[in-house]
Amino acid sequence: DSGVTQTPKHLITATGQRVTLRCSPRSGDLSVYWYQQSLDQGLQFLIQYYNGEERAKGNILERFSAQQFPDLHSELNLSSLELGDSALYFCASSVGGRANEQYFGPGTRLTVT
Amino acid sequence: AQSVTQPDIHITVSEGASLELRCNYSYGATPYLFWYVQSPGQGLQLLLKYFSGDTLVQGIKGFEAEFKRSQSSFNLRKPSVHWSDAAEYFCAVVPRTGNQFYFGTGTSLTVIP
Numbered sequence: 001d002s003g004v005t006q007t008p009k010h011l012i013t014a015t016g017q018r019v020t021l022r023c024s025p026r027s028g029d030l031s032v033y034w035y036q037q038s039l040d041q042g043l044q045f046l047i048q049y050y051n052g053e054e055r056a057k058g059n060i061l062e063r064f065s066a067q068q069f070p071d072l073h074s075e076l077n078l079s080s081l082e083l084g085d086s087a088l089y090f091c092a093s094s095v096g097g098r099a100n101e102q103y104f105g106p107g108t109r110l111t112v113t
Numbered sequence: 114a115q116s117v118t119q120p121d122i123h124i125t126v127s128e129g130a131s132l133e134l135r136c137n138y139s140y141g142a143t144p145y146l147f148w149y150v151q152s153p154g155q156g157l158q159l160l161l162k163y164f165s166g167d168t169l170v171q172g173i174k175g176f177e178a179e180f181k182r183s184q185s186s187f188n189l190r191k192p193s194v195h196w197s198d199a200a201e202y203f204c205a206v207v208p209r210t211g212n213q214f215y216f217g218t219g220t221s222l223t224v225i226p
Protein backbone atom coordinates (compact mmCIF):
# COMPACT_ATOMS: atom_id res chain seq x y z
CA ASP A 1 0.00 0.00 0.00
CA SER A 2 1.61 3.21 -1.22
CA GLY A 3 -0.60 5.51 0.83
CA VAL A 4 -2.05 7.12 -2.30
CA THR A 5 -5.76 6.50 -2.68
CA GLN A 6 -7.89 6.79 -5.77
CA THR A 7 -11.62 6.62 -6.23
CA PRO A 8 -13.53 5.12 -7.81
CA LYS A 9 -11.73 1.89 -8.61
CA HIS A 10 -13.80 1.25 -11.70
CA LEU A 11 -15.96 3.54 -13.80
CA ILE A 12 -18.13 2.66 -16.77
CA THR A 13 -19.74 5.43 -18.74
CA ALA A 14 -20.97 6.29 -22.20
CA THR A 15 -19.42 8.36 -24.94
CA GLY A 16 -20.02 12.07 -24.60
CA GLN A 17 -20.27 11.93 -20.83
CA ARG A 18 -18.13 13.62 -18.19
CA VAL A 19 -16.46 11.94 -15.23
CA THR A 20 -14.34 12.99 -12.28
CA LEU A 21 -11.55 10.90 -10.84
CA ARG A 22 -10.29 11.60 -7.37
CA CYS A 23 -6.89 11.19 -5.81
CA SER A 24 -5.66 11.67 -2.24
CA PRO A 25 -1.87 11.87 -1.94
CA ARG A 26 0.24 10.36 0.80
CA SER A 27 0.24 12.29 4.00
CA GLY A 28 2.75 15.13 3.71
CA ASP A 29 3.12 14.95 -0.07
CA LEU A 30 2.54 18.24 -1.84
CA SER A 31 2.75 17.09 -5.44
CA VAL A 32 0.18 15.10 -7.34
CA TYR A 33 0.71 13.65 -10.81
CA TRP A 34 -1.79 12.12 -13.19
CA TYR A 35 -0.98 9.41 -15.73
CA GLN A 36 -2.94 7.56 -18.35
CA GLN A 37 -2.14 3.95 -19.18
CA SER A 38 -3.71 2.60 -22.34
CA LEU A 39 -2.87 -0.33 -24.55
CA ASP A 40 -1.88 1.75 -27.54
CA GLN A 41 -0.22 4.74 -25.82
CA GLY A 42 1.42 3.04 -22.85
CA LEU A 43 2.01 5.06 -19.70
CA GLN A 44 1.77 8.76 -20.36
CA PHE A 45 2.19 11.68 -18.01
CA LEU A 46 -0.78 14.02 -18.09
CA ILE A 47 -0.28 16.79 -15.55
CA GLN A 48 1.32 17.70 -12.24
CA TYR A 49 0.15 19.93 -9.41
CA TYR A 50 2.29 21.18 -6.59
CA ASN A 51 0.63 22.68 -3.54
CA GLY A 52 -2.41 23.73 -5.52
CA GLU A 53 -0.67 25.08 -8.58
CA GLU A 54 -0.10 23.50 -11.94
CA ARG A 55 3.60 22.63 -12.22
CA ALA A 56 4.00 20.59 -15.40
CA LYS A 57 1.88 19.51 -18.29
CA GLY A 58 2.29 16.47 -20.48
CA ASN A 59 0.09 14.91 -23.11
CA ILE A 60 -3.18 16.06 -21.65
CA LEU A 61 -6.09 16.62 -24.00
CA GLU A 62 -8.05 19.87 -23.90
CA ARG A 63 -11.12 17.83 -22.93
CA PHE A 64 -9.30 16.88 -19.73
CA SER A 65 -8.63 19.14 -16.80
CA ALA A 66 -7.37 18.77 -13.28
CA GLN A 67 -7.09 20.70 -10.07
CA GLN A 68 -5.60 20.33 -6.64
CA PHE A 69 -7.56 21.53 -3.67
CA PRO A 70 -6.35 23.20 -0.44
CA ASP A 71 -6.45 19.86 1.38
CA LEU A 72 -4.11 18.62 -1.41
CA HIS A 73 -6.43 16.07 -2.91
CA SER A 74 -6.74 16.27 -6.66
CA GLU A 75 -9.43 15.65 -9.22
CA LEU A 76 -9.06 14.80 -12.88
CA ASN A 77 -12.04 15.77 -14.99
CA LEU A 78 -12.61 14.05 -18.31
CA SER A 79 -15.32 15.41 -20.56
CA SER A 80 -16.86 14.61 -23.94
CA LEU A 81 -15.57 11.11 -23.45
CA GLU A 82 -14.60 9.00 -26.42
CA LEU A 83 -14.04 5.28 -26.73
CA GLY A 84 -10.31 5.92 -26.90
CA ASP A 85 -10.32 7.46 -23.43
CA SER A 86 -10.84 4.00 -21.96
CA ALA A 87 -7.73 3.45 -19.89
CA LEU A 88 -6.26 3.06 -16.45
CA TYR A 89 -5.71 6.44 -14.84
CA PHE A 90 -3.05 6.61 -12.19
CA CYS A 91 -2.36 9.25 -9.64
CA ALA A 92 1.02 9.54 -7.96
CA SER A 93 2.34 11.79 -5.26
CA SER A 94 5.69 13.03 -4.07
CA VAL A 95 6.92 15.17 -1.22
CA GLY A 96 8.37 18.02 -3.23
CA GLY A 97 7.83 19.52 -6.61
CA ARG A 98 10.48 17.41 -8.27
CA ALA A 99 9.44 14.16 -9.89
CA ASN A 100 12.42 12.28 -8.48
CA GLU A 101 10.38 9.75 -6.61
CA GLN A 102 6.71 9.12 -6.84
CA TYR A 103 4.36 6.74 -5.13
CA PHE A 104 1.53 5.48 -7.27
CA GLY A 105 -2.05 4.86 -6.37
CA PRO A 106 -3.92 1.73 -7.46
CA GLY A 107 -5.54 3.49 -10.40
CA THR A 108 -9.05 4.04 -11.71
CA ARG A 109 -10.09 1.91 -14.62
CA LEU A 110 -12.31 3.90 -16.95
CA THR A 111 -14.37 2.12 -19.57
CA VAL A 112 -16.19 4.22 -22.13
CA THR A 113 -18.90 2.35 -24.04
CA ALA B 114 14.81 12.61 -29.48
CA GLN B 115 14.59 11.72 -25.83
CA SER B 116 13.37 8.21 -25.23
CA VAL B 117 13.28 5.21 -22.97
CA THR B 118 13.53 1.85 -24.68
CA GLN B 119 12.70 -1.56 -23.34
CA PRO B 120 13.56 -3.79 -26.27
CA ASP B 121 11.94 -6.93 -24.89
CA ILE B 122 8.16 -6.84 -25.01
CA HIS B 123 7.78 -10.23 -23.40
CA ILE B 124 10.16 -12.56 -21.59
CA THR B 125 9.56 -16.08 -20.30
CA VAL B 126 11.85 -17.65 -17.72
CA SER B 127 11.74 -20.77 -15.61
CA GLU B 128 11.32 -20.45 -11.88
CA GLY B 129 14.74 -20.35 -10.26
CA ALA B 130 16.47 -19.07 -13.37
CA SER B 131 18.20 -15.72 -13.56
CA LEU B 132 16.57 -12.71 -15.13
CA GLU B 133 17.77 -9.60 -16.91
CA LEU B 134 15.44 -6.95 -18.27
CA ARG B 135 16.96 -4.36 -20.52
CA CYS B 136 16.46 -0.62 -20.49
CA ASN B 137 18.19 2.01 -22.60
CA TYR B 138 17.65 5.72 -22.50
CA SER B 139 18.50 8.58 -24.75
CA TYR B 140 18.96 11.86 -22.93
CA GLY B 141 21.59 14.56 -22.95
CA ALA B 142 22.64 14.07 -19.36
CA THR B 143 22.17 11.02 -17.20
CA PRO B 144 18.61 11.20 -15.92
CA TYR B 145 17.25 9.84 -12.69
CA LEU B 146 16.51 6.15 -13.38
CA PHE B 147 13.80 3.92 -11.99
CA TRP B 148 12.31 0.48 -12.29
CA TYR B 149 8.67 -0.13 -11.43
CA VAL B 150 6.66 -3.34 -11.35
CA GLN B 151 2.97 -3.66 -12.06
CA SER B 152 1.05 -6.79 -11.18
CA PRO B 153 -2.18 -7.46 -13.08
CA GLY B 154 -4.87 -5.00 -12.06
CA GLN B 155 -2.53 -3.26 -9.64
CA GLY B 156 -0.73 0.03 -9.45
CA LEU B 157 2.96 0.63 -9.94
CA GLN B 158 5.40 -0.34 -7.24
CA LEU B 159 8.89 1.13 -7.09
CA LEU B 160 11.58 -1.57 -7.23
CA LEU B 161 14.66 0.62 -7.16
CA LYS B 162 16.11 3.90 -8.32
CA TYR B 163 19.43 5.45 -9.29
CA PHE B 164 20.29 9.06 -8.71
CA SER B 165 24.08 9.02 -8.40
CA GLY B 166 26.96 7.16 -6.79
CA ASP B 167 27.39 3.40 -6.81
CA THR B 168 26.27 2.13 -10.19
CA LEU B 169 24.92 -1.14 -8.79
CA VAL B 170 21.65 -0.45 -7.04
CA GLN B 171 19.84 -2.86 -4.75
CA GLY B 172 16.08 -2.85 -4.62
CA ILE B 173 13.21 -4.70 -3.06
CA LYS B 174 12.23 -8.32 -3.68
CA GLY B 175 15.83 -9.30 -4.46
CA PHE B 176 16.13 -7.12 -7.56
CA GLU B 177 19.18 -5.10 -8.52
CA ALA B 178 20.04 -2.85 -11.43
CA GLU B 179 23.28 -1.66 -12.92
CA PHE B 180 23.76 1.75 -14.45
CA LYS B 181 26.22 1.81 -17.34
CA ARG B 182 26.88 5.30 -18.57
CA SER B 183 28.83 4.17 -21.62
CA GLN B 184 25.88 2.13 -22.81
CA SER B 185 23.11 4.46 -21.58
CA SER B 186 21.60 1.43 -19.94
CA PHE B 187 19.97 0.57 -16.64
CA ASN B 188 19.28 -3.16 -16.76
CA LEU B 189 17.30 -4.91 -14.07
CA ARG B 190 18.48 -8.28 -12.75
CA LYS B 191 17.45 -10.99 -10.35
CA PRO B 192 19.55 -14.09 -9.66
CA SER B 193 16.65 -16.46 -9.07
CA VAL B 194 13.12 -15.73 -10.24
CA HIS B 195 10.07 -16.70 -8.22
CA TRP B 196 6.63 -17.40 -9.68
CA SER B 197 5.33 -14.30 -7.89
CA ASP B 198 7.65 -12.13 -10.00
CA ALA B 199 5.38 -12.59 -13.01
CA ALA B 200 4.27 -9.04 -13.81
CA GLU B 201 4.88 -6.09 -16.09
CA TYR B 202 8.12 -4.19 -15.53
CA PHE B 203 8.61 -0.58 -16.47
CA CYS B 204 11.80 1.38 -16.76
CA ALA B 205 11.34 5.09 -16.23
CA VAL B 206 13.46 8.22 -16.25
CA VAL B 207 13.18 11.75 -14.98
CA PRO B 208 15.50 14.15 -16.80
CA ARG B 209 17.74 16.11 -14.45
CA THR B 210 16.39 19.37 -15.84
CA GLY B 211 12.83 18.20 -16.20
CA ASN B 212 10.00 17.41 -13.91
CA GLN B 213 8.12 14.44 -15.27
CA PHE B 214 8.46 10.71 -15.66
CA TYR B 215 8.98 9.09 -19.04
CA PHE B 216 8.18 5.43 -19.10
CA GLY B 217 9.34 2.66 -21.36
CA THR B 218 6.76 0.49 -23.03
CA GLY B 219 7.19 -2.25 -20.46
CA THR B 220 8.36 -5.85 -20.44
CA SER B 221 5.91 -8.56 -19.55
CA LEU B 222 7.48 -11.37 -17.53
CA THR B 223 6.06 -14.88 -17.49
CA VAL B 224 7.49 -17.40 -15.04
CA ILE B 225 7.03 -21.08 -15.81
CA PRO B 226 7.29 -23.79 -13.16
